[in-house]
Amino acid sequence: MAARNGLMIDYDFCTGCNSCVVACKQEHSYPVGKGGINLVEIMTPLPDDRIRIDYIPFTTAYCDLCYTRTTRGEQPACVKHCQAACMYFGTLPELAAKMEAKPHCVLFTPR
Numbered sequence: 001m002a003a004r005n006g007l008m009i010d011y012d013f014c015t016g017c018n019s020c021v022v023a024c025k026q027e028h029s030y031p032v033g034k035g036g037i038n039l040v041e042i043m044t045p046l047p048d049d050r051i052r053i054d055y056i057p058f059t060t061a062y063c064d065l066c067y068t069r070t071t072r073g074e075q076p077a078c079v080k081h082c083q084a085a086c087m088y089f090g091t092l093p094e095l096a097a098k099m100e101a102k103p104h105c106v107l108f109t110p111r
Contacts, residue, residue, distance in 0.1 A: 003091035004109055005065055007076065009057055012104040013086035016041060016055030020078035020087065027066060027077035036063035037078055057087070059108045065089065 016039060024036040037057050044052040057078070066076035070089070074080070079087045088095060092109065099105045 008095040010086040023077040023081035
């Protein structure tokens with residue numbers, strides 16, 4: 001059995017640029033309000049009246065990891081267009097190993 005593929009996002013480096021959201025919508029011709037990835041902004045109060053802002057792209061039920069692109073050996077559109085280079089596509093074992101060295105990551109797998 002082949003290893004499943006997934007999408008890892010190192011949100012320590014995500015700048016919230018929305019490139020992944022736009023790339024996904026354009027790749028799949030999704031209408032307004034529909035897409036394979038959404039960007040969420042999380043604000044966490046810190047000591048000394050500071051705030052940490054994290055941007056986390058979350059896949060939706062529409063995400064198929066750009067099946068058509070990846071079967072041709074290409075990266076998913078969101079990974080290709082990520083300006084912060086903080087999105088990675090690969091097998092779950094590869095991504096899990098990569099996560100070992102990164103403190104703020106999320107791993108997504110499609111259904």
